Amino acid sequence: MAQVLPAERDLRRVIGDGDAVPDGEVDGLTEQDLLELYRSLVLLRTYDERSVVYHRQGRIGTYAIFWNHEAMQAGSVYALEDEDWIFPSYRESAIALLRGMPASVILQWWRGHPSGWWNPADYNVAAICVPIATHVPHAAGLAWGKKLRGESAVAIAYFGDGATSEGAFHEGANFAAVTGAPLVLFCNNNQWAISTPITAQTRAKALVDKAVGYGIPGIRVDGGDVLAVYEATREAVARARTGGGPTMIEAVTYRAAPHATADDPSAYIDLARVEEETRNECVGRYERYLERLGIAVDPQIKVKAQETMRRGIAEAEAEPPADMSLVFDHAHVEPLPSFESELRELRGG
Amino acid sequence: MAQVLPAERDLRRVIGDGDAVPDGEVDGLTEQDLLELYRSLVLLRTYDERSVVYHRQGRIGTYAIFWNHEAMQAGSVYALEDEDWIFPSYRESAIALLRGMPASVILQWWRGHPSGWWNPADYNVAAICVPIATHVPHAAGLAWGKKLRGESAVAIAYFGDGATSEGAFHEGANFAAVTGAPLVLFCNNNQWAISTPITAQTRAKALVDKAVGYGIPGIRVDGGDVLAVYEATREAVARARTGGGPTMIEAVTYRAAPHATADDPSAYIDLARVEEETRNECVGRYERYLERLGIAVDPQIKVKAQETMRRGIAEAEAEPPADMSLVFDHAHVEPLPSFESELRELRGG
Amino acid sequence: MAELTLLEAINDCFHVELGRDPDVMILGEDVGRAGGVFRATAGLRDRFGPDRCFDTPLAEAGIMGAAVGLCMAGWRPVCEMQYDAFSYPSLDQLITHVGRYRWRTGGKMRFPITVRMPYGGGVRAPELHDDSPEAYYVHTPGVKVAIPSTPADAKGLLAAAIRSDDPVVLFEPKLHYRTMRGEVPEGEHVVELGKARLAREGTDVSLIAYGSMVLLCEQVADELAGECSCEVLDVRTLKPLDEDALLATAAKTGRVVVVQEAPRTAGYGAELVAVLAEKAMLDLRGPVLRVTGYDVPYPYWQIEDAYMPSVQRVANAARKLLEY
Amino acid sequence: MAELTLLEAINDCFHVELGRDPDVMILGEDVGRAGGVFRATAGLRDRFGPDRCFDTPLAEAGIMGAAVGLCMAGWRPVCEMQYDAFSYPSLDQLITHVGRYRWRTGGKMRFPITVRMPYGGGVRAPELHDDSPEAYYVHTPGVKVAIPSTPADAKGLLAAAIRSDDPVVLFEPKLHYRTMRGEVPEGEHVVELGKARLAREGTDVSLIAYGSMVLLCEQVADELAGECSCEVLDVRTLKPLDEDALLATAAKTGRVVVVQEAPRTAGYGAELVAVLAEKAMLDLRGPVLRVTGYDVPYPYWQIEDAYMPSVQRVANAARKLLEY
Ligand SMILES: Cc1ncc(C[n+]2csc(CCOP(=O)(O)OP(=O)(O)O)c2C)c(N)n1
Ligand SMILES: Cc1ncc(C[n+]2csc(CCOP(=O)(O)OP(=O)(O)O)c2C)c(N)n1
Ligand SMILES: [Mg+2]
Ligand SMILES: [Mg+2]
Secondary structure, three states: OOOOOOOOOOOEOOOOOOOOOOOOOOOOOOHHHHHHHHHHHHHHHHHHHHHHHHHHOOOOOOOOOOOOOHHHHHHHHHOOOOOOEEEOEHHHOOHHHHHOOOHHHHHHHHOOOHHHOOOHHHHOEOOOEOOOOOOHHHHHHHHHHHHHOOOOOOEEEEEEOHHHHOHHHHHHHHHHHHHOOOEEEEEEEOOEEOOEEHHHHOOOOOOOHHHHHHOOOEEEEEOOOHHHHHHHHHHHHHHHHOOOOOEEEEEEOOOOOOOOOOOOHHHOOOHHHHHHHHHOOHHHHHHHHHHHHOOOOOOHHHHHHHHHHHHHHHHHHHOOOOOHHHHOOOOOOOOOOHHHHHHHHHOOO | OOOOOOOOOOOEOOOOOOOOOOOOOOOOOOHHHHHHHHHHHHHHHHHHHHHHHHHHOOOOOOOOOOOOOHHHHHHHHHOOOOOOEEEOEHHHOOHHHHHOOOHHHHHHHHOOOHHHOOOHHHHOEOOOEOOOOOOHHHHHHHHHHHHHOOOOOOEEEEEEOHHHHOHHHHHHHHHHHHHOOOEEEEEEEOOEEOOEEHHHHOOOOOOOHHHHHOOOOEEEEEOOOHHHHHHHHHHHHHHHHOOOOOEEEEEEOOOOOOOOOOOOHHHOOOHHHHHHHHHOOHHHHHHHHHHHHOOOOOOHHHHHHHHHHHHHHHHHHHOOOOOHHHHOOOOOOOOOOHHHHHHHHHOOO | OEEEEHHHHHHHHHHHHHHHOOOEEEEEOOOOOOOOOOOOOOOHHHHHOOOOEEEOOOOHHHHHHHHHHHHHOOOEEEEEOOOHHHHHHHHHHHHHHHOOHHHHOOOOOOOOOEEEEEEOOOOOOOOOOOOOOHHHHHOOOOOEEEOOOOHHHHHHHHHHHHHOOOOEEEEEEHHHOOOOEEEEOOOOOOOOOOOOEEEEOOOOEEEEEOOHHHHHHHHHHHHOOOOOOEEEEEOOEEEOOOHHHHHHHHHHHOOEEEEEEEEOOOOHHHHHHHHHHHHOHHHOOOOOEEEEEOOOOOOOHHHHHHHOOOHHHHHHHHHHHHHO | OEEEEHHHHHHHHHHHHHHHOOOEEEEEOOOOOOOOOOOOOOOHHHHHOOOOEEEOOOOHHHHHHHHHHHHHOOOEEEEEOOOHHHHHHHHHHHHHHHOOHHHHOOOOOOOOOEEEEEEOOOOOOOOOOOOOOHHHHHOOOOOEEEOOOOHHHHHHHHHHHHHOOOOEEEEEEHHHOOOOEEEEOOOOOOOOOOOOEEEEOOOOEEEEEOOHHHHHHHHHHHHOOOOOOEEEEEOOEEEOOOHHHHHHHHHHHOOEEEEEEEEOOOOHHHHHHHHHHHHOHHHOOOOOEEEEEOOOOOOOHHHHHHHOOOHHHHHHHHHHHHHO
């Protein structure tokens, strides 16, 4: 079993600022990899920005914006194998794009259409978890269950800073630690839970300090630095896969956008800080890094991402309306006897 | 605000072993205090041993034995003021004896008689908490509420090693930390939760490591050493009372008796270890310490404790049977309209 | 009297009650800085300070559990659960402590906790923002439950809950938060717990409902106006139930339809029917019918209307009774 | 057939089912080393290894939540909740995930979770060891519920639950764990979910119950033998309910008493009455009566008998109907 490391409080960082902080690099990443990461970032950014527009146009419902969270998602997923399982919260609603899920499926989810519900086993991506932190025990159970079967898959669960206050986070993290489950506990610390700042959420100096209490290693990383996130996750995944059990990663970023389309943060947020964070957002930071390295990015990457979204929304909107029978379908494997007559009644029969 | 200390992993200890480990002492404790602590230990020990007998005699119901836990209870309560609130679990069922509650009340609780239910405000001792860890948020709320009112009272919540796995512990501890509530989180780590050993409960090296994750100081103390427990609690209480917020204390001991009268640990426990722990039990350790200091103990202390128990059980047994109306009384301040006719029906009217 | 929305009526109540009693405090997620995600608590943090309208950590069991302790310190806490389905983590504290702690002290201590939450569907939201969980709460000993259906009652029942020395849980029909307006008495306004409201008088069929289903029943009454005369009873307090009002309308019309948005099986509607089946048998001219949500997870929103009791389903039930 | 206690029948079932299907695993507090605090899982850790009968940390929501993930990894988890009231921390996972996850995958994944727990009072225990929480579970969409009243059914329903691809919650009458003995088929024995059991045939009054109240109803039938002939229907599966059996006994006798140990308001008994009030109205010769626990915290044990439905209370209800 890997040695249990104490939690780190220092933010790991790879990407410099083109000035005082020098650029680093991640062992083993080729230019191909760097471009692949860029593609992921652009895809997510495009998904997010288009979704806000679609919402304004009334084409999708309420939507949880993940602008400036892309580096955490892209960097961590790039450290996974396809066999590894992803447990997203609503903040990572589009993460399955990185596993090849059509954009239309996720858009349908936000459109409240049943074709937005997928089979987790198709992409090894669990359903989007709406209630805070309740998926952490699921991820622990899946990872533990895989280990019990002698399979090599690892799981990663994404949750926010607010989520660390929930009992479900605690119980899931402890279960994973005790069972030695191959799990990465990935905390997106964007410093807000809707209107509640991190200082009202915890008295801990760093959320990753919680790792110590579960007897597992913790890593704190700059969440706006896609390479640092990748590297940290790769380390955690390797430990998990070789029997070292779970790791908690705290990725520190800042929610520079509203919590969701329905939210107006002006009442509670520091707008100057938001502006500063916006200037330093993660996709631009990575673009400047690539530029400094002299790596040219194909403009087609952005064009293709736009194309993906155009096709996605078109496909979603072309889907026929859901049939009422779906009210009853899938609630059980063996349906309740009442359903048949209830559906008949509903159809006006 | 007091500085946040890192959690200590070393066991604090005051009482030596009369051999390799020298005796220490606690600043400010007089001989009078030392004898007072002894009186508390004997009272609790007597209560516990008599209760096991009463259970065997069928005079009380199932009973949760706290043999070898007395030092934790006596030492910590001695560090409190009367205004301070105690939140016991079932393992500290008799702790209110130390606040002057008649033994009959607690015996009645274990006899399932309504006169065993008391007004917490009479002794500043909350009701015995049966579900694991659910009283931790209560204690946090009380302590926070007192602070909000500008009152100086502090609270202490007792819970076991198993309890640290529950979401309720986590949410309560975090609430207390965030609100700066004057609370002592007192973990009785007796290394077992019924048949589940501490190694199946957590992967942490020490339970007090959890304190770091809440951003609060943690103290690890020898739970069989009444003076070390007293001293640690005194420090935590002082910090709480002066605005420094909560402290977590992990008191390490060993459950040398069955979990409760209904439990047979022979199936799961290491009997040699139990024997060793029994030889080193906390009341005897303190007696030997006093002996080494040359402090004579009045044999009347034990006699009086026996007398308290004799009177307690006699009073409990003399209580008239509870009236059926108590099924309905006290469920609400404004009773439900149905209760009147239901009681009439019950009385056969 | 002012014309207020349901939400404004709740906010108005808070201003009155926090002003009136310095022991009342609000705690919940985002109730302070943001004034609540629906803005039910807007302006209270500024007016009464951050301690009396407190942004808690994200932990519903912690909120409910802390409230128990706050009562012991002399406070009258009002807990907001951000949405119906996000109250489930607090059920443990509710069942094991909120409903039992007074009894556990032999009646010596009071636990004047108010729990309130937006509930119900029809708002085109992602899953778990649409539940009608009242049955879990009503079944819990030691807990009273009320559900307003008008702005005036939203204010009056909340005031009654806050002033009650018993724990009271309030469900607020979020569907009507901003769309329903009504006259609301200014200043102190208390609606006694345990009293139903006759929303509409009628003679042929009784439609019995609470919360957002009351308006639906009134629409059914309109729809059926040419065919029969519907009485609409707004149960308003689910526990304690106003049995007299329930039995009176059953005695008057002899035909009863109970409407509930929650899933059918073991919902609160069953309790209403059971009371009638025990105590109004001789008055009934036919079966007691329920129109309810189905025993399924609340659906994705594109088909949520199919789940919801509709004017048509309720009207059909009423017609069936008329033909009986 | 062997004569087994209810507990032995459960243990026997586990031996058969874990032996039969390598994907079945048990998790819970003290289920392994100790074989459960009631010893329902005795011998399983030794026989099948600590991974298939796993001692979890003390965290009920963690147990229920981990079970969801275990299903995704191909396991068929059986979760033990140590006591009724200690299942409440897991209600959140039950309601938000166990009952909804299959639906959430468009029916693509299966969640064959079994949850079992000892329930009910009468055992002279400290508080919160006596609850009858079935209504919370029955009301939850996506979840099936069964409650055996005999050793044979304890085995057969547990086997059915374990083999079911739907989540099933089982409540075991702890009062009868060791005191009730009965013939239990050896080896594989499955009692289909959704079928009631006619515990006693009769013609004048139907006593309808489940779990530990069935034996009580049989005692009432004996008690009343000189006065009338009682039919006793053991509902056995609460969801899905065997409506045919319910309606058949109501049609046969026309007089129905529903007996439930849980608090009265919005208990499962109300659902049974509501079904009768909707579908058996013409068959009924009088009101449908409920005999239940009261809407109070389950009392301290010295007076718990006053809370419990008694032979006398049920017999009185039956007599009332006969006089009607
Ligand atoms: C159990 C539960 N309680 C409350 C909510 C409502 N809610 C949705 S998002 C949110 C804030 C979450 O903050 P955080 O965990 O930091 O994640 P972020 O949204 O910042 O990514 C809240 C309170 C919920 N979804 N689930
Ligand atoms: C919520 C809950 N789950 C389960 C139980 C049953 N139970 C009673 S004591 C106990 C073990 C507690 O262990 P620990 O917290 O270490 O305290 P100890 O008994 O050792 O003092 C369990 C599981 C309970 N009382 N409450
Ligand atoms: Mg956040
Ligand atoms: Mg312990």
